[in-house]
Amino acid sequence: MITSKNIGILLDFIKNSKKNSDLYLLVKKNSISLSSKRKSNLYIKNNNNLESKFSISKFYQSILNILIPILRKNKKLVIAQIGQSIDGRIALNNGNSHYINSPKSIIYLHCLRSISDAIIVGSNTIKKDDPLLTTRKIKGKNPKRIIIDGSLSLNNKYKIFNDGNENIIFTKSNKKIRLHNSRIIRLKEKNFTKNLIKQIKKLKYKYILVEGGSKTISELVNNKYINILQFMIAPILIGSGINSLNLKEISNLNKAIRPKHNFNELENEIIVNLFLNS
Numbered sequence: 054m055i056t057s058k059n060i061g062i063l064l065d066f067i068k069n070s071k072k073n074s075d076l077y078l079l080v081k082k083n084s085i086s087l088s089s090k091r092k093s094n095l096y097i098k099n100n101n102n103l104e105s106k107f108s109i110s111k112f113y114q115s116i117l118n119i120l121i122p123i124l125r126k127n128k129k130l131v132i133a134q135i136g137q138s139i140d141g142r143i144a145l146n147n148g149n150s151h152y153i154n155s156p157k158s159i160i161y162l163h164c165l166r167s168i169s170d171a172i173i174v175g176s177n178t179i180k181k182d183d184p185l186l187t188t189r190k191i192k193g194k195n196p197k198r199i200i201i202d203g204s205l206s207l208n209n210k211y212k213i214f215n216d217g218n219e220n221i222i223f224t225k226s227n228k229k230i231r232l233h234n235s236r237i238i239r240l241k242e243k244n245f246t247k248n249l250i251k252q253i254k255k256l257k258y259k260y261i262l263v264e265g266g267s268k269t270i271s272e273l274v275n276n277k278y279i280n281i282l283q284f285m286i287a288p289i290l291i292g293s294g295i296n297s298l299n300l301k302e303i304s305n306l307n308k309a310i311r312p313k314h315n316f317n318e319l320e321n322e323i324i325v326n327l328f329l330n331s
């Protein structure tokens with residue numbers, strides 16, 4: 054069976070397997086191994102379809118259907134993920150965003166975190182949500198945390214500075230402060246985002262997840278850094294609040310971005326992938 058206890062191990066296994074090879078796997082409660090065809094209980098075909106000798110719930114099947122094709126591309130990717138209402142809001146105007154998406158979608162988000170080597174968020178998300186950015190809903194690897202804090206306005210009261218895991222903070226400020234478990238990297242104000250992207254590329258992560266908020270993702274989309282823009286859309290109407298994106302204004306619809314895309318169902322929500330620069 055695939056459960057929250059072994060989905061992270063399975064995804065990690067697939068992440069580290071060879072590109073496009075057929076995978077015959079022996080899935081046990083807390084371990085996954087390559088197997089001969091005869092002994093395998095899960096077969097992932099070259100075209101990413103799954104065959105299994107045990108029943109997989111529709112929920113975990115959907116997660117695998119979304120993440121296996123991404124992992125099997127086996128190339129560096131920057132994925133921005135937006136959990137939004139059907140009218141495109143990621144939070145209320147007072148910053149509250151808990152929760153737009155269902156608890157099951159949060160499990161999916163933790164799976165996405167578990168395949169990511171690093172996770173990027175802006176300073177407002179830390180201030181409003183005080184997140185840990187870990188994979189605690191499943192048994193998975195935690196990504197390295199990268200925080201963009203332009204004016205270095207964060208302080209040690211937030212959870213990310215008190216759980217013992219490391220953070221990298223990018224800033225343009227020269228303020229002299231110390232943040233627990235953190236390396237502060239100062240960049241020039243001029244062309245800050247371009248320099249930031251250059252510096253993150255130097256860190257050589259394979260999969261990077263950009264989790265928000267709106268300013269952070271919009272700036273990185275405007276700078277063509279995002280390969281997959283993923284919308285997790287909940288069937289709720291909020292009617293006001295923070296928009297998921299604010300991109301450069303365009304004057305004609307023929308300038309709108311019309312990328313390749315796919316749609317996936319996850320319980321009662323829809324996940325739309327836009328393939329921007331891949």
Ligand SMILES: NC(=O)c1ccc[n+]([C@@H]2O[C@H](COP(=O)([O-])OP(=O)(O)OC[C@H]3O[C@@H](n4cnc5c(N)ncnc54)[C@H](OP(=O)(O)O)[C@@H]3O)[C@@H](O)[C@H]2O)c1
Pocket residue numbers: 134135136137142143144145147148149150153174175176177178179181182201202203204205206245246264265266267268269270272273295
């Ligand atoms: N539903 C979801 O999926 C989701 C996910 C994450 C967050 N959220 C919500 O989103 C809200 C926060 O979003 P937000 O748009 O206000 O803020 P944000 O993107 O979290 O943070 C913005 C701040 O980060 C710094 N920053 C980010 N990118 C930068 C860049 N390229 N160059 C310079 N500085 C940069 C700036 O700090 P300085 O101002 O100091 O320069 C900027 O003001 C919260 O309410 C949170 O709950 C929702």
